[in-house]
Amino acid sequence: MKRTLKTLTAAGVVAAIVGAGVVYFGVINVGADDPHSELVYSLLSTARDRSIAVRSRDIKVPDLTDGTLVRAGAGNYNSMCIGCHLAPGLAGTELSNSLYPAPPNLSKLGVDGNPAAAFWIIKHGIKSTGMPAWGKSMADPYIWGMVAFLQQLPALNAEQFNALVASSGGHQHGGGESKMHDHEGQHDAQKGAAAGHHDAGAAEEVAKADDHHGEKNSAHAHEAAAAPTQDESPEHAHPQGAEASLDASATPAAQLKTHPHADGKEHTHAK
Structure with a gap:
């Protein structure tokens, strides 16, 4: 028995090392x-x-036949999913052809008979597959909308798919909110507000520039009025006697002194 345990232990250690x-x-x-x-x-x-x-086995599936729910899911699917999971009339994309494992073609598969599992996958994603956890940005009602749409998707042709997307609110998700809203309209409003703010800022800058130029022009006019003209400027002349004063203040000639150095030579220095 001890020998068997030692053998199993050694095999386990070798397997771990390998x-x-x-x-x-x-x-x-x-x-x-x-x-x-x-x-x-x-x-x-x-x-x-x-x-x-x-x-996903305990997830309660709501009524997925509600037209509003299906339309909302169509808009989100068209904006967020067709690059990987395709749509009627869309055979493949660079993304869907390059991912591994390959994402399923939901335009043919739909929810594969298990809406609860589809909800769980959309909400939580799948590791190392490229499938995001959309539950981080979408509230449950919007995820159920996508599930409701996926349940209808395999029966749609390209024309029906496009019509359903056109009747939807486009890309909309709750992000934790309990009521659906149109992000595109909100973005347009934000753009308008930003443009108004920009215009107001530009007008303020123009006003500041006008004030600045006005101040500069006023200052220039004041300087021009205060400065004497060329005719009014006094001639540059030295006062009389200035030259004499300079000569009188000149340093008198230096007096020289001669004395012998230790080398026996005489050197002359100014006092």
Whole structure:
């Protein structure tokens, strides 16, 4: 028994070391253009499906036939989802063709018979797949609107899809709010307010510039009035006797003194 335990322990240690080496030395290629092996893909898909099933099984599904709910979902789906999950008449995009795992084509799949699971996926997202957790910015009623729309989507052709999107309020989400509102209209109002503020600021700058130029012109006029003209300027002349004063104040001639140095030579210095 002890020998068996030692063997299992040693095998576990070796497996841990090998696993750590595989991770540390980058043996696994995480590039999205290098698909998983069938075994790994099957394992990850099963883990994903079971995780979603367990976490969505108690979700209560509301009435998804409400036309207002469906239209709201159409606008949000068109703005937020078709790049990955496509739409009637849209075969593929650069994004949908480049993601791995490839996002499902919801224009054909819809909610796949499980609206509760669709709600959970939209709200919480899925790790390492590119699927965002839209619940961070969308309140539950808007997510249910997308689920309601997805339930209808596989039966729509391109013309019906476009008509439904056109009848919607466009891109709108609650962000925690309990009442739907049109963000596009709000953005237009914000743009108008910003433009008005800009115009007011520009008018104020023009007024300041006019005041500044007016002050400068006034100052220039004052200086021109105060300054004497060329004819009025007094001639530049020295007062009489200035030259004599300068001569009188000149330093008298220096007196010289001669004395012998230690070297026996005489040197003359000014006193």
